[in-house]
Amino acid sequence: MSKVPAFIQAQRNFARYLRDPLREPLPSGLSGERLEVYRHAVRHNIDRFMADNFPRVRAALTCEAWDEVINSYLRLHPAVTAAFSRLPGEFLAFLSGSHAPATLPLHVHALAHFEWLENSVACDERGVPAHGFDAMGDLLEKPLIINPIHQLVSYDYPIHVITSDTPGMPLPARETHLVVFRDSAHQLQLLELNPVTRALFERLGDAEEVSAREILADIATSLRHPAPEVVLRGGLDILQRMRHRGLVLGTRTA
Amino acid sequence: MNPRALHGAGLGLRRPHLGALLEEIPNPISFMEIAPENWLGAGGRLGEALTTVASRVPIACHGLLLNLGGPDPLDLQHVAEIGAFLDRHNVRVYGDHLTFCGESGLLYELLPMPFTEEAARHLAARIRQVQDVLGRRIAVENPSYYCLLMQEMSELDFIRLVLEEADCDLLLDVNNVWVNATNHGYDPREFLRGIPSARIAYAHIAGHLRTDSGLIIDTHGAPVVDPVWDLLRDAYAMHGVFPTLLERDENIPALDEVMREVTLIHSLQEQAQRDH
Numbered sequence: 001m002s003k004v005p006a007f008i009q010a011q012r013n014f015a016r017y018l019r020d021p022l023r024e025p026l027p028s029g030l031s032g033e034r035l036e037v038y039r040h041a042v043r044h045n046i047d048r049f050m051a052d053n054f055p056r057v058r059a060a061l062t063c064e065a066w067d068e069v070i071n072s073y074l075r076l077h078p079a080v081t082a083a084f085s086r087l088p089g090e091f092l093a094f095l096s097g098s099h100a101p102a103t104l105p106l107h108v109h110a111l112a113h114f115e116w117l118e119n120s121v122a123c124d125e126r127g128v129p130a131h132g133f134d135a136m137g138d139l140l141e142k143p144l145i146i147n148p149i150h151q152l153v154s155y156d157y158p159i160h161v162i163t164s165d166t167p168g169m170p171l172p173a174r175e176t177h178l179v180v181f182r183d184s185a186h187q188l189q190l191l192e193l194n195p196v197t198r199a200l201f202e203r204l205g206d207a208e209e210v211s212a213r214e215i216l217a218d219i220a221t222s223l224r225h226p227a228p229e230v231v232l233r234g235g236l237d238i239l240q241r242m243r244h245r246g247l248v249l250g251t252r253t254a
Numbered sequence: 255m256n257p258r259a260l261h262g263a264g265l266g267l268r269r270p271h272l273g274a275l276l277e278e279i280p281n282p283i284s285f286m287e288i289a290p291e292n293w294l295g296a297g298g299r300l301g302e303a304l305t306t307v308a309s310r311v312p313i314a315c316h317g318l319l320l321n322l323g324g325p326d327p328l329d330l331q332h333v334a335e336i337g338a339f340l341d342r343h344n345v346r347v348y349g350d351h352l353t354f355c356g357e358s359g360l361l362y363e364l365l366p367m368p369f370t371e372e373a374a375r376h377l378a379a380r381i382r383q384v385q386d387v388l389g390r391r392i393a394v395e396n397p398s399y400y401c402l403l404m405q406e407m408s409e410l411d412f413i414r415l416v417l418e419e420a421d422c423d424l425l426l427d428v429n430n431v432w433v434n435a436t437n438h439g440y441d442p443r444e445f446l447r448g449i450p451s452a453r454i455a456y457a458h459i460a461g462h463l464r465t466d467s468g469l470i471i472d473t474h475g476a477p478v479v480d481p482v483w484d485l486l487r488d489a490y491a492m493h494g495v496f497p498t499l500l501e502r503d504e505n506i507p508a509l510d511e512v513m514r515e516v517t518l519i520h521s522l523q524e525q526a527q528r529d530h
Contacts, residue, residue, distance in 0.1 A: 007373040008325045010403040014365065015357035027403070033469055034400040034437075042363045049362075078359030082319040082332040083294035087362075125297030186299035 018042045020075045046074060053088045054115045059164040060108055068101050085123045092116040107171050110155045111162060114178075117151050118188060121180045124149045128184040129249060137251025139239040140213040140232070144204050145249045150181035152193075152201065160190055183246035191247060196223070196231070197238045204248075212239055259346035260285045260312060260456050263519040264499030265512060267313075272303050274509045279311045282520040283513075285346070285456075287314040287499050290339050308343040314456065314499070315340060316425065317350035320384065322394065323367045323377045324354035333387050340388070347455050349393035349425050352377060352416060364397050368404035369412040378419030385422065393423040393455035398430040398472035400437060409434065410448045423455035426496070428489055432482045433462055433470045446489050456497035459486055459519065475504030478515055483522070490526035498523065 013027045021039050047070050051058040076099040079090040095112045133145040157171045177193040203215045216235040220228035242248040262284030340348050353364040367373050435442035461476035498519045
């Protein structure tokens with residue numbers, strides 16, 4: 001085995017100390033205010049970045065619990081992403097992995113995922129298409145064009161009702177379907193779906209040639225719904241809301 | 255001497271100023287600088303704003319996370335992503351710092367290099383590697399540092415060795431020269447005289463914080479102090495006028511207020527040109 005050069009060993013000792021100043025030895029010859037500049041900067045940068053990007057997770061935890069999360073993230077997570085827009089993904093990976101503190105409330109994991117998801121939709125480098133569809137077209141009869149900048153996701157809790165001001169509210173377990181998307185004015189939008197509208201939305205995305213009327217008829221059949229026209233009316237209603245909000249852009253033109 | 259890709263006075267682009275800058279890029283700004291790591295993968299409103307600003311003023315990119323001096327292998331995927339970003343925004347000058355950013359992963363902070371010949375050659379080899387991938391020269395900054403991990407040579411000799419071995423340019427941070435000279439007890443003017451003029455791509459100037467103990471912290475959170483303006487004036491006299499950019503990262507005031515300092519850079523440059 002080749003010997004590690006002395007300068008690399010010095011870098012290693014320094015970095016290891018900064019990751020875990022409570023347990024690792026002081027790097028040789030260093031101490032006091034000057035070393036504290038680096039210890040503080042490394043800890044503070046990560047703390048501030050994660051609190052800014054996960055404000056509801058931060059608010060859901062006590063100061064002690066948050067500090068423990070940040071300390072163990074620094075100590076145990078070898079982050080490699082060099083783009084700050086993707087750094088929230090490192091935090092999410094840490095929280096979902098086996099090194100996260102075991103004492104975190106369960107819904108914090110879902111909350112972290114939701115905040116990460118909002119961030120990635122807001123940052124999506126694609127633009128919302130401005131052409132290639134009829135914004136006033138017949139939503140039931142023509143194939144629909146969906147805004148590509150969206151994420152469909154399900155949680156075991158109504159995670160979207162949590163705000164930084166109401167972090168401690170008791171959260172009932174309830175399967176919750178959400179579409180997070182970005183409209184053409186760059187605004188982040190959110191729509192809650194029920195199981196039926198979720199099924200409709202998924203099939204709209206999959207079946208580009210089929211009209212919503214056909215999909216809704218299929219859904220009514222599979223539900224053995226006594227009045228299929230009720231499903232059709234309800235479906236049209238949600239499609240109009242989706243178009244109004246910018247999730248459905250319009251109908252196929254060509 | 256290489257013709258410089260930038261000229262005049264510049265300002266670091268910060269998000270609180272984006273709205274005002276989209277209205278108008280005020281005089282005498284002749285270039286702006288961004289950290290690519292803050293913008294990579296950022297679409298939406300921010301990405302659109304950056305594209306607009308970059309179409310109106312020359313852009314320099316000054317990176318934070320290349321980890322040029324680190325022990326981990328270079329992240330070539332990151333370098334490639336930077337390359338595409340530089341092309342997309344027609345970036346005139348790109349570089350990073352003479353530092354490392356972690357070991358077994360990134361720590362997202364500029365950590366000081368041990369000043370040894372072996373470390374200088376390690377840094378230089380990695381700068382060359384980046385230059386080869388990008389097909390362009392890069393400009394590396396002399397960082398502020400508070401701890402000496404190892405010292406077998408002076409900071410100036412270390413920097414000169416890296417510049418020569420890597421055949422790269424220098425982003426001369428004049429505030430850092432002042433900060434380091436104060437914190438480590440050397441003469442900032444003697445240091446400046448030792449810098450090879452031809453390698454200066456452009457310069458930074460910024461404010462700092464003096465703690466109760468006298469240690470100076472390079473916060474970029476306050477106006478530039480008079481001794482640093484004097485040092486910049488002297489640097490122009492020693493090396494000729496070079497493009498110079500104001501950095502402000504903390505306690506960011508309104509654009510009008512930072513423009514007063516950009517205007518002062520511009521007047522010092524005009525004065526130095528007259529005196530030359």
